[in-house]
Each structure stands twice: as C-alpha cells, then as structure tokens.
Amino acid sequence: MSENSVQFITITPEEEGQRLDNFLMKWGKGVPKSHIYRIIRSGEIRINKKRADVTSRIVAGDVLRIPPIRVASPESPAVLSAVSLQNAEKIVQNLPILYEDDALLIVNKPSGLAVHGGSGISLGLIEALRIAKPQLRFLELVHRLDRDTSGILMLAKKRSALTILHEDIRNGNMDKRYIFVAHGPFTEGLGHIALKYPLHKYLLANGERRVRVEDFGQESHTVIKFLGQAQDGKSFVGEAQLRTGRTHQIRVHLQHHGYPILGDDKYGVLEMDKLVKAKRLMLHAYKLVITHPLSKEKLNISAPAPKGFEIQNKI
Template sequence: MKDLERFSGKTTQKPRQSEAQSSPQTVLPQAQFVTIGEEEAGQRIDNYLLRICKGVPKSHVYRILRSGEVRVNKGRIDQLYRLVAGDVVRIPPVRIAEKPDNAAPAAEFPVIYEDAHLLVIDKPAGVAVHGGSGVSFGVIEQLRASRPDAKFLELVHRLDRETSGLLLLAKKRSALTSLHEQMRDGETDKRYLALATGDWKNKRQHVKAPLHKYTTGDGERRVAVMETGMPSHTVFSLLRKYREFALLEAELKTGRTHQIRVHLQSTGFPIAGDDKYGDFALNKALQKRAVPLKRMFLHAHQITFRHPESGKIMTLNAPLAPECEKFLVSLGQPDNSALQ
C-alpha cells in the first residue's frame, strides 16, 4: 500500500474559506479508496482505520463506521469486520490535524534483533508499551512516529510499564499471526529476572495459583489470587541468595496479567520496588539507600520462539538494566551455599 501522505494534509481539495480561517492546522481530504494488501489483511477495520488516520479522534473513527460512511467493496460493514487481501476500502473525507497536540514524539529503543519480519527491543522501565489508561503514548506510538515509512508495526505482546526488557514487535501481519499462535500454543518460552524480598528457600518452586483480574473503584487494574480466576503457572528458580532478597528466574507457563508479581506476593515474597503488590514500607526504605532502588526489579531477560518466516528456533537475551545490576552489587556477595 502506498504511503498514506493523503492523510497527512497533502490534498488538492481546498477547504472553504471559513474553515481555513478557523482551523488553519486542519484539512479536509477527499474520499480515498485503498486496496488492502497481504500485510494489512486479517486485522479489524476499526484498528486499521485508527492506525492510518493519524490525528483523527477515536470517537470520530467509530462514528464514521457506525454511520456507514466507511465501505468495503462498496458495502457497509461493522467495526468487527476483518479485512481480506484485495478488499477495496472507501475512507470518507475526515478532518485531520496536521500536528495533533497529543502526537507521540519519535523515539528509538535499544535493538536486540531486527529483520524484515521482527523488531525486538530492550524496553526501559517506566515506559508504557502503548497509550491508554492515563498514558498519552507508549513504545508503539513512539516507534511508529520514528519510522513513518513502516507499513506495519504492531506489538506482539505487552510488558508492564515498570518492567524492563525484551519486547517483540511484528513488522508483517504474517509474523504477528505466527507469533500469536506460538504463544497461544505454549511454544514460546519467556523468562524474567525478579528480586524477591524475604528469605526464599527453594532452589526451584512451582506456583500454580488462579488469577482474577478486576478494576478498583478509581479505575485501577488489579489482579488477585482467587479460586474462580484463570489457571496460572509460574516456575521460579533461585539464582542468587542474599540476606534480605533472592534473585529469581521466573519462567512463565501461562501469560496472565501481572502473573509474576501476584504469584510472588501470594507466596509472601513480593518483588522489590513493586508499587502495586509489594512491601510499601520496604520500597520506601530502598529508595533511600546509598545505592537506591527506585523501580520495580522485574526484567524480561530471555525469550525463545520460532522465527515466523524461517522456522529457526531463536533465543534472545537482554542484559539486566544498569540500575538493577548496581543494586545487586550493593547487596554484597550472595550466599552460594543456598544453591547447593
């Protein structure tokens, strides 16, 4: 599909004088007809429109869908319609801000691996993966802004805002579909480094506790262990034992929201620095140490998957963030006898 410059304000249709005077930063493009290629196929029409109509409010995108102004192959569709290669989509004239106030600033992140199908980055802590829930933009919006020529760029999975480490993005629809299937079938191996607080004993421990997701009265998303929750399984392996902490590798057998954080909290060993499920008094004290810990100590350090094109098994690693490494050094020598 051609680069959609027509949506960025480049059009031969002139706005009426009154509109040009009142909204100098907006234009009214003519209706556009776009033929869907293989890489656009498979996604929902609403998500497709939200991606290509940059600067158009989400509410307006859904309004033109409900009103039938968006047509596919000359027929009306609803917002759940999934595009097929060869579909001809009519996109009606829409008012688009050339420089929307909430436009994400372009940014790149440390690249662990990249080819024509995949982009794997090392996400820093404190950066959301996408906008929403009070966050105006995240990694995906910033990467799209920095790569305006990218025809397709989508998150394969998510990381919590305060979690650092490996984040997979697909550069082709086929890659996204393949990786989603691998995750759904349990073929993907994702491992995290977590610093648990307390006197951890076991070299290897399975935690199988069902997790229930809910929203608090003020709109905050939370997770709790409940019998009616979704089956969840994490395997924890002890890597280093300190007097007050234990460095664990967490292997995800399922991929629930906040799974590692809640599983550790439920066993009495919350993650150091976790502001949702942690020991809040301890977290405050950790921020005042000579070498402070001012973030949650959870890092996605390794992932293994099958390359969506070649089928080759790939294992990628991201080094522990410097601030976490420095904090570990400040704890002194670990007790190696705990690993025997």
C-alpha cells in the same frame, strides 16, 4: 490513533477475554462512551470482517476494524505535532535493538516507558516507533510488558509473522524468562517452585486494571528459581519462567506466595520497599527463545539486567 483513516488492530494474548466495549473505551481514551456504543451498534466496528456486538469477547489474533475516530483529549497520540515527532525520535534513538529483520523487531524496553499510549500517556513505544519509522507499513506488538517492567519486547513487521507468534504463545512454544528481586527471606531451598494460582482480572472504581488470585480465575503457571541473596542483604534475586502469559502474572503469583517484588506500586509493600530503597519495579525480561515465524530458525535473545539485580558476592 488516527482520526483520518480506518485502523486495523490485532488483539494480543494479554488483551483477550475483554468485552469489546471495555477494550475500546480503554483503547480510545477521550472518546465519549456514547460514541463507542454508536459505532459498535452501527456495524462500523468489525471483528475479523464481521459485525460485532457490544458484549462480544475479543480473542488473541482477532483483527478489529476501527473507523476514523476524533479523540477529544488534546494529549491523544492522534495529534501529531512537532513536539510529538521530536519525542518519538528521542524514544527510538535511545531504544536498544536486540534483533531486527524484515519480519521482527525485538527491543530492550526501559523501565518507565509504556508500550502504548492511553491513560494520560500521549506516546507509548509502539506509537513512537510508528511515528519515527513511517516506512514500516505494518508494526504491531506481539506481546506486552508492564510500563515499569524492563526488558525484551517483540514487535511484528508482517501480519503473517504476528499470527504465527500469537499461535506459538497460545501453544506455549516460547521460552520467556524474567529476573526479579523480591522481599524475602527465601525459605524454600534451592530448587524450582511451581506457582499455579488461578488469576482473575478486574477493574478498580477509577477504571484501572488489577489482577487477584481467585478459584474461578484463569489457569496460570509460573516457575520460580532462586538465584541468590540480593546485595542489599534483605531480599533475594530469582528467575521467573512463564508457562502462561496472564496480565501481571509474575507480580501477583509472587505477591500471593509471600514474595512481593521490590518497587511494585500495585501489589507490593510500600513500607518494605522504603527499607531497601527500591527505586523501580525490580522485574526485567532478560531471556527469550523462539522459533522465527518465517525462517523457522531458533532465536535465543538476551537482554542483560540493569543495575540493582546483582547477587551478593556474584556481581
């Protein structure tokens, strides 16, 4: 965040449905709650150029106008120091680029790197890119990956590209696939499994976001394919294809179906993870097929899975 200039933020599909005040409090860690409410009620916060109410629900594609805000936390990404610049350059230098042109930047995000700052994280991937590449006048996340999920992440370098890609996500016009390692044994044959559990987002007492299966939740659809037994002999490797893009969708769907992902500190089983010595969340976005938002060319992007996702006898 910058404390000296107005910012425009485009809401991603993963962020939609939140109340405006809740979104801003998470976005502006360190900003007093009273200040958040004051700037909303005074009309300084705008959604699509219109005044907004505290209880307004944000929708994917909405553009928020946020006035200059001074963040209280000394760890805020607003404070650009020499250390921040050095850290940003280090992140970007070690970030594999899978595809780039005037409209898109697609990278292979490592596990452990948050896509944006907040909640005690001074620099996320998006802030690091903006700092290290000041020549980019526009750079926004098209979608998100959880901090501990690795793999393909898309960013837009033009607002027109961002708008079209968000529309494609809403209409299901992207093929996004993940590879995972889950606790087994897998007992449902070798075919595909359609998981359609409705998902509901909620907050813990400390403000941390969680998701659970609820009858009144949002419609959600994940297709699971068994790929083979994992090399540890106690778990299995599978592919997950997203048909919808809800928060923590793959993790919660698999956990609810009886196959928690290895290394999942939110929805997994710690005792089982210790047995197989899981060192990270074993979820990796490895394949993406999209239509380029401007050229209309078909793009087939892949990011090889890191070590640990191998199938027994098929390395």
